[in-house]
Amino acid sequence: MPQRSIFSRLFKRKFIFSTLLPECFFITILMKTPAIQKLQLERRIISGAARDIASIELKLMLEAAKLGMTAFRNNHCDGALSVGAIITDAQYQIIATGYSREWDSLPDDPRPHAEGIAIAKALNKLGDNAPRLGDMRGSPMVVEPRKRTVLPEGCIIFTGIECCRRRTQSTSCAERALRAGISNFVVGMREPNTLVEQCGIEYLRAAGAKPTQRISPEIYAFVCAANPHITFPPFEQCII
Numbered sequence: 001m002p003q004r005s006i007f008s009r010l011f012k013r014k015f016i017f018s019t020l021l022p023e024c025f026f027i028t029i030l031m032k033t034p035a036i037q038k039l040q041l042e043r044r045i046i047s048g049a050a051r052d053i054a055s056i057e058l059k060l061m062l063e064a065a066k067l068g069m070t071a072f073r074n075n076h077c078d079g080a081l082s083v084g085a086i087i088t089d090a091q092y093q094i095i096a097t098g099y100s101r102e103w104d105s106l107p108d109d110p111r112p113h114a115e116g117i118a119i120a121k122a123l124n125k126l127g128d129n130a131p132r133l134g135d136m137r138g139s140p141m142v143v144e145p146r147k148r149t150v151l152p153e154g155c156i157i158f159t160g161i162e163c164c165r166r167r168t169q170s171t172s173c174a175e176r177a178l179r180a181g182i183s184n185f186v187v188g189m190r191e192p193n194t195l196v197e198q199c200g201i202e203y204l205r206a207a208g209a210k211p212t213q214r215i216s217p218e219i220y221a222f223v224c225a226a227n228p229h230i231t232f233p234p235f236e237q238c239i240i
């Protein structure tokens with residue numbers, strides 16, 4: 001029996017040398033070819049870039065969620081959401097921010113939401129000869145005709161809670177953002193269906209935009225703390 005075992009081992013060794021080693025040698029040579037090395041490098045760069053993008057977007061989403069807390073602390077309103085919004089350019093440089101009830105009104109909106117305020121600021125900031133709106137409380141009393149009505153390509157809007165789709169008094173935030181040329185939407189959580197029917201994300205998808213979710217326990221905690229009147233589902237169930 002031991003002889004058989006030795007034979008078996010020798011056979012295996014022979015099999016390895018005769019069959020697998022040449023293949024391993026061939027694969028090793030292939031892996032060192034410039035084309036494969038370039039492909040491997042590109043893959044590393046892409047996966048690294050994806051990690052970087054996720055990390056940057058999570059940080060910006062956290063800031064948007066904190067702005068929601070600012071809305072809650074500064075000007076809490078019973079029954080209304082406290083949300084924060086941030087608009088960046090394609091390189092993630094912040095253009096404008098907004099939070100619920102930061103301004104009392106806009107010329108085309110008697111009760112602007114966080115996204116509407118951020119969009120108005122961004123449009124005016126990037127417009128030629130745009131009036132300085134400042135960051136003071138209250139609406140910009142005089143808004144001159146805007147030179148720019150659409151933001152530069154690639155702008156991104158971050159909102160702690162998805163943009164609303166339906167409003168009775170004014171244009172919804174989702175529609176307002178699309179009209180402003182924003183096609184990149186990063187959302188923290190869905191709007192609870194206790195307030196309105198959840199449809200902001202579906203509307204954006206139907207319009208050709210690709211909303212992305214960035215959520216973490218910290219972001220979730222800020223959004224919940226800013227809206228204590230709402231019962232949000234557990235964190236695990238908030239993943240879209």
Ligand SMILES: [Zn+2]
Nearest residue numbers: 113163164173
């Ligand atoms: Zn809204």
